[in-house]
Amino acid sequence: MTVRLPVFIPRPVALTVDDQPVEVPEGSTLLAACRALGVDTPTLCQADNLRPVNACRVCVVELEGARTLVPACSRKVEPGMKVRTDSPRVRHARKLVLELLGSSVDLDHAPKVRQWLERYNADPSRFGPEAETVAQPPKDDNALYVRDYARCILCYKCVEACGEEAQGTFAIAVAGRGFHARIATEFEVPLTSSACVYCGNCIGVCPTGALVFKTEFALRAEGAWDETQQTRADTICPYCGVGCTLTLHAQDGRIVKATSPAENEVTRGHLCIKGRFGWRFVQGDE
Secondary structure (H helix, E strand, C coil): CCCCCCCCCCCEEEEEECCEEEEEECCCEHHHHHHHCCCCCCCCCCCCCCCCCCCCCCCEEEECCCCCCEECCCCECCCCCEEECCCHHHHHHHHHHHHHHHHHCCCCCCHHHHHHHHHCCCCHHHHCHHHCCCCCCCECCCCCEEECHHHCCCCCHHHHHHCCCCCCCCCEEEECCHHHCEEEEHHHCCHHHCCCCCCCHHHHHCCCCCEEEHHHHHHHHHCCCCHHHCEEEEEECCCCCCCCEEEEEEECCEEEEEECCCCCCCCCCCCCHHHHHHHHHHHCCC
16 A cells, blocks of 8 residues: 655745845745845845855845844745845945955955945944954865855854764864854864865855865965856766765866855765866866
């Protein structure tokens, strides 16, 4: 006898976003509702392949009846909600968050953030140079990627990707408090002496360029990095039978980095060391 298991189909939830009606499946977030209407909502600590950590607060929206602004990335939808994403209160909050972030770290390698700074007329310089967080030179201690924590906004995405959300290695965590908070290995040991397995999933989720392929870091140092001149091609990783999709980024006829689509059912954007860095053989590098 064949036993048919019940199939759970989420019920649609109706709400309004900026006076526009929208329906999304039960359990969805306000961010999903915004995206369903094409509302561009800034996010930094959110990633589709990680659980929300509510760290950056740049995605906050105004919810009718709520005392405070709520994070769109984690707040679940409820029937009849009325949400505003561009009210004066929301714009002021986002402006202040972006100014605080921009005053504390270097966001030059985060093009989306630069667009948001212009959108909300944010001026990070008004907080002065003393607002900078822990000054750190780039950590170049391995052959695969560079940690440039002068660009780190402590979004926690790398910690989540290294931990139970993806890799399960737990090689990095947040050390220190306040202005001294930083991403670090255990006892601040070099990456080569840590538990890191060089999957590069932390690079894949970093929104500001604090974690970067060594190839990209070198090209940026030379002033030669140019994403407008880069091509992308999807292929299947050749190293095992899992079938991970690789997106190879090439510039001037040479592969400069590899990523994986977050919507891919096999990888969900995550890779292992072979998929992330194993393409060097194509170019005959050592």
